[in-house]
Amino acid sequence: MSNALDWARIDTVLLDMDGTVLDLAFDNYFWLTHLPAAWGKPRGLAPDQAMQALMPHFIGLRGSLLWYCLDHWSELLEMDIVALKQECRDMIRFLPGAQDFLQQVRASGRRLLLVTNAHPDALALKQSQCPIHEYFEGLHSSHSWGRPKEDASFWTDFAQDCDVDLSRSLFVDDSEAVLRGAVAGGVSQVCGILAPDTSTPARQPFGDWPHVHGLGDISVSTR
Ligand SMILES: [Mg+2]
Numbered sequence: 001m002s003n004a005l006d007w008a009r010i011d012t013v014l015l016d017m018d019g020t021v022l023d024l025a026f027d028n029y030f031w032l033t034h035l036p037a038a039w040g041k042p043r044g045l046a047p048d049q050a051m052q053a054l055m056p057h058f059i060g061l062r063g064s065l066l067w068y069c070l071d072h073w074s075e076l077l078e079m080d081i082v083a084l085k086q087e088c089r090d091m092i093r094f095l096p097g098a099q100d101f102l103q104q105v106r107a108s109g110r111r112l113l114l115v116t117n118a119h120p121d122a123l124a125l126k127q128s129q130c131p132i133h134e135y136f137e138g139l140h141s142s143h144s145w146g147r148p149k150e151d152a153s154f155w156t157d158f159a160q161d162c163d164v165d166l167s168r169s170l171f172v173d174d175s176e177a178v179l180r181g182a183v184a185g186g187v188s189q190v191c192g193i194l195a196p197d198t199s200t201p202a203r204q205p206f207g208d209w210p211h212v213h214g215l216g217d218i219s220v221s222t223r
């Protein structure tokens with residue numbers, strides 16, 4: 001599958017964080033199990049009842065920057081979300097093969113940037129468990145631009161501010177909506193991740209672009 005990528009036309013590699021570099025098992029466990037249980041308990045709700053009460057909020061905000069905003073969730077749910085995330089921080093880990101891939105990209109002399117919708121506080125928590133900063137030239141949260149990666153206009157502004165030539169960039173992400181935004185925003189090559197969460201089976205290909213199970217399946221060509 002990695003043969004579908006044209007490395008001769010890639011100067012910069014842009015990577016999503018959760019589900020691409022780091023295991024989405026942490027995020028899924030936190031939002032679907034840990035948070036509903038912790039939120040429901042003082043309210044006398046069983047975990048499944050709490051999940052039912054929370055679901056409308058989850059569905060309503062998907063794809064918006066507010067979904068990723070920990071301040072918003074802390075206020076809405078009247079809980080310290082960052083402190084709650086700290087409780088299961090041991091689950092934050094690299095996806096299999098990710099670190100090798102990051103090293104290969106660096107060794108090839110290409111620029112390597114992280115581009116995430118994660119809130120800066122979430123990014124800091126992930127960094128405290130996994131040294132992602134050691135691999136990337138820069139770690140960028142879309143919160144700095146006030147728009148999520150799903151929004152094509154995010155990419156124009158991001159590219160300008162970070163001096164990235166999107167026509168010579170590869171972007172890898174596990175979200176179809178995000179990849180569509182990136183294509184619409186001018187990223188010339190994108191690739192989808194089929195196994196973002198090691199605790200669940202891999203998904204079927206989605207969208208009209210190359211797919212891999214994980215970053216470890218992409219072979220980086222030297223320049
Ligand atoms: Mg992701």
